[in-house]
Amino acid sequence: MKISTLNIKRFAFGIAICSAIFSSCKKSDNPNNLPEVDPSAYQGKIDGYTSSDEIYPNNLKAYWSFDDTKNELKSASAPTQTANDAFVTGVKGKAIKLTAGYLYYAKQFDAFKTDALKSFTVSVWVQILNNGSKRTMLMTLARPNTFDGSLDFRLNTQANAATVTDKLGIGPRFSTVGGGSQDNLNATLNPKIGADVWTHLVLTYDSNSGTFKEWANGVDVGSYNNRGVGNNLFKAYEPGEFIIGGNYNVIPGKAVNTSVEYAAMTGTVDELRIYNTVLPDAHIKALYALGVAGK
Template sequence: MKTNKIFISAIALTFGLAALNSCSDDDSSSLPPIGGYNNANEVAATSLKAYWPLNGNGKESISNTSPSSTVATTYVAGIKGEAASFNSGYMAYPAITALNTTSGSASISCWAKVTNTKLVAGGPSNISPIFSLTRTGETFGNLNLLAETHGLTTSDSIQMKGVFRIKNTDGSEFGGDAVNMIKQESWMDNTHTWAANKIGGKWAHVVYIFDGPTGTNKLYVNGVKISNSAWEVRNGGAAKPLNHFLPTRPVIGALETVANGTNTDAWNAALKGQVDELRVYDKALTPSEIGALYELELAGR
């Protein structure tokens, strides 16, 4: 009888530990879906070409690529796990094969906490580069996501900007940008829109999309489109497939000339701020996909 009691107690203990372990796992599949997805990794999964979780290291998780150069970068609590924190710093990478080719469209998604400001009222306005797919010898790469202080001495409003410099079929450059405006300026007419995004010094989900079939580029912050509509269409509405100048390599926190040590522009500074959950897709994310990414990652999923 004593032996049976011991055996039964052992079984109960085993099941109890199994239940405890099950409850302690981060099993997002047991939670209600958001936008039809259980976690952020499911959103446009077949188009995800690069992903930096930034949980204590700078490794790109799909290709297993580590940075070739890391400057003034540490790790802090992020929006989901840890995040990279840059003190006028950056991480530069060798070329990643999956990012060299393109379907003609792309999206960059990340969380950013930007703290660059204009140091004095009469001083230069700094940019805050978040991500760049570089071009050799050129300041702006094929695709660039950045913030600008735009003359501000405080960080309560940051002007987000996406910039593209891509290759025409004849080898020449075709460029443009998507940008939001902090306020209505005197020269703006009814073709312009503006959406002041007061994200300086706090976490915000930022997405930059380049849509080749329509020749447009757009910016979203926290699931809402903020880019000025007057500058979203950059090829008269005709198709303009994304075509990279090669070689291209990713840099988090700086543009090419800062990363290679040739920069001479006062406005071109490395990032002061934090970046988390950086993803690059080989498609233009839809508004519903962007909203789902925002909600899922905000919920730690």
């Protein structure tokens, strides 16, 4: 059979066209032309982070690492008065162990002034037991000569005996613009606790929506998150002070009334961080995962 040169050229052209069509229909491995990623850059990271210090660093306004210091590191503020405290091994480095103890900072932190603190996140690791008799004040933005602080991180350790390690009542409250009080409570979800069990607790407050959340070990456990706006919004009153492990009534010479509702804290505290924003849920979970990994 004779095949003309013209037919050969037509055949070759057809193959070229088909090849071009096939190539154009093939799915691209990188349709958006994204830059290549080196997998080794993510080795050893958790949720993209190598350390808790990398999470919202510009919004971290107060930080207690307790790595052989009781100072608040952002302002280099030392406590005015302490009782029954010791450094022990923590989640990350050292922690502060309180045995009916507290740390009292008799100063107004700039980060906690009215105009500086609207929305917030408080993140902290604790080892705690119930005691069946007294509440525990984990920390408070204290108001001099006033029983309730601007923000009280309360643990309802009075509600259960020390043998109960599957229930921890978390009952934070805050003072409002209108002079009242708002709170939350974990009515159904509870973290595991214990003298040697680290538990990650977080409070978040959104001043735009009035949403007040509490988290335990990366889970939103609050039952009454919506606290309202207007006169129900949080207010950091001035002047203010700061106490870890108690309120004024547990500090000799500072009692503001006769209430014995609280006892100075017996437990261990580590990695207390206060941000001036609401951390997104994923970042709260990342703080928990990083802490578990000692990062």
